[in-house]
Amino acid sequence: MLLTVSGPPGSGKSTTAAALAEAFDLEHISGGDIFRELAAERDMTAVEFNKLAEEDDQIDRDLDRRLRTIALERNDVLLESRLAGWLAGDAADLRFWLDAPVAVRAKRIADREGKAIDVARDETVTREESEKLRYDEYYDIDITDLSIYDIALNTARWGETEVPEIITAAVESYDAADDEGKYPVEGVRYDF
Known part of the structure; x- marks a missing residue:
C-alpha cells in the first residue's frame, strides 16, 4: 500500500503520518525531514534554505525526484x-491533504520550535509563498488545487488523536480491488 499525506507547515502532517505508518506497518518517508536535514548540513534554517532553493532549482528537483522514485x-x-x-x-x-488556518498552524509551529507566534506566522507565510511559486514554475502544479486528494481535512477541528483515527477509518474502508477512481495527475510536468 502507498499512502500520501500532504499539507502546509503546521497542518499536522508529521504527527498524522507517523500514526498512520505505525497503524498500517508502513515505512514513513518524510520530505520535510529530508529538507531540514539538507538545510542543517548547510547550517541553514528551513526559511534560509527555501530562499536558496528559489535561486537553485536543483535543490527541489533532487528532493522531489527522490520522493517520486520512492x-x-x-x-x-x-x-x-x-x-x-x-x-x-x-x-x-x-492521498490525503491536511490543513488548518494559518493562525492555528503558526501556534503549533511556535510551540514546536520554541519561537514567538508572530515569527512563526511570518516564516510560514513566507515559506508557503516561496514554495507555491516554485511548484508552479518547476512542475506546473497549483498547490491549492486539492482535486487530486481523496480526503482534505481541516485539522483545526479535531485533535492529534482524532485526525489519524478519521484517516485510519478511511484507509480501512478502502478496497483496492474496487479502485476505479484512480487517475494520473493531468498536466503535471514530471521533469525532476
Missing part, C-alpha cells in the same frame, strides 16, 4: 511531503 518503486510506504500526492500520482492508493 513512490514508484517501493511498497508499503507512507510518503509525507507538501507534494507527496502530486509526486505519487497514480501509484498512490490514497
